[in-house]
Amino acid sequence: MTIFQNARFFTTVNHMKDLPATRAEVAFVGRSNSGKSSAINTLANRTRLAFVSKTPGRTQHINFFDLGDERYLVDLPGYGYAEVPEAVRRHWVELLGRYLQTRSSLIGLLMIMDARHPLKELDHNMLEYFRMTGKPVHILLSKADKLSRQDQHKTLAAVKQALADYPGVSVQMFSSLKKTGTDEVEQVVVGWFDA
Numbered sequence: 151m152t153i154f155q156n157a158r159f160f161t162t163v164n165h166m167k168d169l170p171a172t173r174a175e176v177a178f179v180g181r182s183n184s185g186k187s188s189a190i191n192t193l194a195n196r197t198r199l200a201f202v203s204k205t206p207g208r209t210q211h212i213n214f215f216d217l218g219d220e221r222y223l224v225d226l227p228g229y230g231y232a233e234v235p236e237a238v239r240r241h242w243v244e245l246l247g248r249y250l251q252t253r254s255s256l257i258g259l260l261m262i263m264d265a266r267h268p269l270k271e272l273d274h275n276m277l278e279y280f281r282m283t284g285k286p287v288h289i290l291l292s293k294a295d296k297l298s299r300q301d302q303h304k305t306l307a308a309v310k311q312a313l314a315d316y317p318g319v320s321v322q323m324f325s326s327l328k329k330t331g332t333d334e335v336e337q338v339v340v341g342w343f344d345a
């Protein structure tokens with residue numbers, strides 16, 4: 151049994167004041183369509199756990215999944231939607247920004263990026279913004295099955311090099327389709343929770 155396999159939907163939050171008290175939590179963030187929901191479902195070994203995050207009207211919310219032992223997995227709203235009304239975008243920036251900056255029980259951030267298009271401008275902005283917290287970031291280069299082995303190695307090396315100036319940032323390949331990379335994520339997250 152891995153740490154994610156006990157995950158149960160806990161609550162949806164739309165305002166900072168409604169955030170639940172937790173002992174420790176890890177959060178997943180990524181561009182829309184990066185494969186974030188698939189990654190959460192794969193790690194939890196469930197087909198529709200993260201489905202709730204995709205329910206229309208809930209995509210801008212923060213979803214909590216209980217991992218047991220007062221530990222939580224947090225699904226943050228995706229960024230980079232092509233067309234979002236200004237008021238929605240502003241609410242998103244406010245909620246997500248304040249969550250990332252002020253949430254003391256957040257112990258580490260898992261960032262999902264499509265392995266074919268890693269480190270887009272919004273990803274860089276996110277890394278730069280979160281860097282101030284001094285907390286670790288682990289990047290999953292998702293949909294790795296869409297790259298040849300050789301291209302996976304090249305991409306991994308290039309991303310590592312591009313992030314050499316970011317202390318506390320690690321990166322790996324991941325595929326929800328092939329279920330590869332799950333052990334590595336597990337190791338990182340257990341390390342964070344046990345630290």
Ligand code: GDP
Binds near residue numbers: 187
């Ligand atoms: P989200 O918007 O970041 O939550 O992304 P989703 O998890 O909904 O995935 C976006 C699209 O990418 C969907 O069509 C998925 O089927 C596809 N996808 C996600 N993970 C993988 C993967 O590991 N391999 C492949 N080939 N496709 C994937």
